Amino acid sequence: MKFTDKISQHSSKPFFSFEFFPPRTDQGFSNLLARIKGLSALEPLAISVTWGAGGTTKQRSVELAGIVQSQYGVDTVLHLTCTNMERGMVDDVLRAAKKLGIQNIFALRGGMYPPHGSDHWIPADPRFVHAADLVAYIRSIPEYADYFCIGVAGYPEGHTEAEPGDDQIGRLKAKVDAGADYVVTQLFYDVNNFFVWLKEVRRRGISVPIIPGVMPIQTYASFIRLNKLCGTRVPPYVSSDLETIRHDDQKVKDYGVHLAMSIIRRLTANGEVCGIHLCTFNLEKSVRRVLGGLGWTNDAPPQTNDQAHRHLPPDVLVSAHEVARAMSTTPSQEPDPFSVQSTATASTAHKLTPGWDDFPNGRFGDPTSPAYGAYDMWDCGINLNEGIAQWGNPKSTTDLTSFFLSYLNSAISTTPFSPEPLNVETSTILPHLIRLTSGGLWTVGSQPAVDAAPSSDGVFGWGPRGGYVFQKSFVEFFCDRRTVEWIKERVNTHGKGLVSFYAGDGQNDFFSNAEEGRNAVTWGVFPDQEIVQSTIIERDSFAAWMEEAFGIWYQWALFYPPDSAERELLEKASEKLWLVSIIHHDYKNPESLWDFLFEGEGLPLH
Known part of the structure; x- marks a missing residue:
């Protein structure tokens, strides 16, 4: 079923969707399927599967999306990038997606992008230079034009590669005018800025659903890494709070749960936002705790300790009790994929036991973990x-x-x-x-x-x-x-x-x-x-x-x-x-x- 059709039929509490990436090992892939099956029971409106730059995860992405669609009964959104893709690969993927019954594509540019005034980067297929080109291409093919529901990315804080003076909302409108049906945003923490951006987006005539992307903080190192990668602006109070607990992954994880809950409550309070897209990092516990705390599932809300809490600023705070900063000292269970950077060492703020459900698991962790493999947010990277x-x-x-x-x-x-010093x-x-x-x-x-x-x-x-x-x-x-x-x-x-x-x-x-x-x-x-x-x-x-x-x-x-x-x-x-x-x-x-x-x-x- 098309994602936008499901949105239009969803009239109760705000909906949520999940995002997963294909692990780099066969064991990790198999174990992720069990995790997705468990999280599917929470009844997400859709599940997204990411796509590696240049099609590097093509086989695993298509396979994972097909299994979710056919075996778990959840409508799947297959990410698809178009730049640096071999000629014909886009056609192959669209054909395979339709054969698998997948009706939803998330169209991204991906890959490399040329500096302004430079011809250093040349697309593998000249038809695909921007995400809008991919959207227009899908709409131009009769067998796909009405079959696929197409989502595109929005950047409330600007794209990392944008030059001063770029009309980024104009770029978003070009994607929508080309045939995009909805927008999912890059992650952010500044809710006020999001609403300012949303107001301007609507003023410019973009009327499709806008779905905020939220990623609960999992570890300090992954927080730093992804924010740098995506150019996310971090409010001073978040940086200050995390600095004091950065060496204890469980406290950072607990903080991330409460911060995500507060952001989502604020986003959905006035009805302008109809749903949330949760980036899971292929992890389960934070997602369950966030949704349980919001009362959107039957999972128990996260526990807090009032004696140690600190307060979020008024623009984010919903309830001082709900966003208490008291963190448990429950032992951590998974390592951070970004703690080992080049000649940087592997010992900073990460831990692992045979359990999988607590922390990101990168190339120095357990390759059987569902979270094994470095995860980068879509359409982000070095300028x-x-x-x-x-x-x-x-x-x-x-x-x-x-x-x-x-x-x-x-x-x-x-x-x-x-990517780090x-x-x-x-x-x-x-x-x-x-x-x-x-x-x-x-x-x-x-x-x-x-x-x-x-x-x-x-x-x-x-x-x-x-x-x-x-x-x-x-x-x-x-x-x-x-x-x-x-x-x-x-x-x-x-x-x-x-x-x-x-x-x-x-x-x-x-x-x-x-x-x-x-x-x-x-x-x-x-x-x-x-x-x-x-x-x-x-x-x-x-x-x-x-x-x-x-x-x-x-x-x-x-x-x-x-x-x-x-x-x-x-x-x-x-x-x-x-x-x-x-x-x-x-x-x-x-x-x-x-x-x-x-x-x-x-x-x-x-």
Whole structure:
């Protein structure tokens, strides 16, 4: 059934819809199906399935949407991006969606976007440069024109790539004029600003349903990461509140539940908003707690502690009691996918036990989790102008070495592989990383060894106070095949059974000496609970990250003109390099990994 038809028939309390992304592993995908089945019982008006840039999740997205539509009886909205898609892929997806009975498409531009006045980015299909082009294309095909209900994205706080003076509401109107039936907004926290934007949208003649997107905060690191990615403006009181609890994931999660409830109550109070779109992060508990607290489901409302509460400002506050800031100290259960950034470490504010339902689970978490895989909000990313300004114009491997060294030396704050500055604990191993990178082994992930640091430690600590945290040292880098062969031999002759490695290239060649199963490299011991494993590196997770990493090289290449030295260099890197992850299991010796790599006839550095 078309989503807008369901909206028109929904006349009771405000409706809600859910959004999920396809996990990167088969086990995660299978386990997500069980989660979606459970959440479907809450009777969402629809379930959205996201789409990776350039069709990177095409197969899994279509498969997941088809299962939700056919087996769970929930109307599904399949996201679809059009830029950097191979010619004919859009037609293939539309054909498959109709065959599966899916009547709803969420049309996005996706992919790369050229700087103003530049022709560096060229679409794979010249028919698709903007989301409006995709909407118009669907409407132009007789068999799809009336079959699909089409949604598009709105940006109350502006798109991250917008230039000063851009008529962004005019862009939204172009999508609606092309045939879009409804709008879902990017996430936001400033409710007043949303209503100002909504008023202007209506004044400009856009009359289709506008559905606010709300994402309950799950962890501090993912909050920072997504806000930076989406350009979201964060009210000072939210930043201040979260800063005081940033190292306790459960308190951050509880805060996110209450903040989401307050925002939704305000949005739906006067009848201008008919429903809410909830971005779930493939997680369940926060969604259930938010909807239960609103009284929209039979789930119990979240508990609060009045002795510790603080008050939201009047423009957001609905009830001081409802948005109390008292947070429980229930142990966290899932790690944050954004806590390990390049040579930043893996030990910041995240935790894991075999349960799945509490926290985001990225490439360093449990690959069997339904939440496994990095999640990025749709149509957001690095502005090409900003990216090129910071990352420059590498034309040789020497330039790339200088580029990665610039990040290690904090001359630049991001790389395509690392959206955040270096973590503070990286300073304890920085000379080793500089030595590797100077020799042409470009580091993109690492952490130092830690033996029983207090969980309250300002550098290494995480989790509830009164515990102790541990880390095995590991390092990830890009290198050539010769280095991989050296590592294989070195592990055999000097590893002493204490070194595990994974290595793979963009052509699906793979080597490892590690046995199948979990390989926890960060864990914590806390009072009155089981040992918490927060960081896991194993075959499936490495394979998923490897695929993503080589895709990043290719996407970075698209920043530059065809036939340019920069594009040729980066495309060659995506085809010829190897990604290596090396773990040393002697966590009591902080130099164990580095001694293994450098002592005697050490790594063949350039």
